[in-house]
Amino acid sequence: MELVFPDAQGLDDLRTFVSRARAADDDGAVRLQADGTTLAAYVGVLPGAGLMGEGAVLGLRVMPLATPATLDVTVALAAVGDRLARESGGRLEIPPMTVRAPWSAVAPPRGGWERVGAVSADDLVVAAREGIAEIAQGAPSEAGGHAVTALRRQVWGRSTTTIPPVRAGGAFAAYVLGFASSGSEVTVWAHGRWTRLSTPTGHVLMR
Known part of the structure; x- marks a missing residue:
C-alpha cells in the first residue's frame, strides 16, 4: 500500500x-x-x-x-x-x-465542534516553554521514571492563564509540532469531553 x-x-x-x-x-x-x-x-x-x-x-x-x-x-x-x-x-x-x-x-469526533474562543499562539509558546523548564528543573537525572511521569502529568494537566484557558499539554503539543506560529491566533473548539486547538498548520486534540 x-x-x-x-x-x-x-x-x-x-x-x-x-x-x-x-x-x-x-x-x-x-x-x-x-x-x-x-x-x-x-x-x-x-x-x-x-x-x-x-x-x-x-x-x-x-x-x-x-x-x-x-x-x-x-x-x-x-x-x-x-x-x-x-x-x-x-x-x-x-x-x-x-x-x-x-x-x-478512541477517535476524536469529525464534526459537531463548537467554537469557544481564541488565544494567542505566543501565549501558548510561553506556557509550553515554562512547562518544559519546570519539568527539567524538577526532574533531575537521578529521578525515577515514575517520579518524572507524575511531574509531567502535573505540569501538562494544569490550565493556562489564557482566556479561554486550555490545558498546558495542548500548548506543549502546539509548540513542539510547530503549529503555534508567532503572531498568529489559535482558535479553541469544544465537543463533549474533547477540546481542539486549531491553526492553519494543524490541530491539537485533547481528551
Whole structure:
C-alpha cells in the first residue's frame, strides 16, 4: 500500500510533521487515515490514562492526496520516518508492521465542534516553554521514571492563564509540532469531553 501526494511538497509536510512528533516521543506512533483524496495523520504527543485515554493530547495534520485511497493504520513513527528519509518524490510506501497505541483506540469526533474562543499562539509558546523548564528543573537525572511521569502529568494537566484557558499539554503539543506560529491566533473548539486547538498548520486534540 502506498500514498500518492500531489507533489514533493506534500511529502515534505508529512516528513516535517513526523520529525517533530518524534522529537516529542521517538518511540511513538502515527495513525494514518485516508478517505478519498484526504489524509489525516494523528500522532500522540502526551499519553492518556485508562481505557478511554483520559488526558491524551494528540496532534493532527490534514493533507491532500493525488490518488484516492482508503486506509486506517497505526504504525511506528520511526518506521515512517525511515521511509520518508529515503523518498524524494511524492509517494510513501506504508510500513507493513502495525503497532498498538492506546490513544488511537478512541477517535476524536469529525464534526459537531463548537467554537469557544481564541488565544494567542505566543501565549501558548510561553506556557509550553515554562512547562518544559519546570519539568527539567524538577526532574533531575537521578529521578525515577515514575517520579518524572507524575511531574509531567502535573505540569501538562494544569490550565493556562489564557482566556479561554486550555490545558498546558495542548500548548506543549502546539509548540513542539510547530503549529503555534508567532503572531498568529489559535482558535479553541469544544465537543463533549474533547477540546481542539486549531491553526492553519494543524490541530491539537485533547481528551
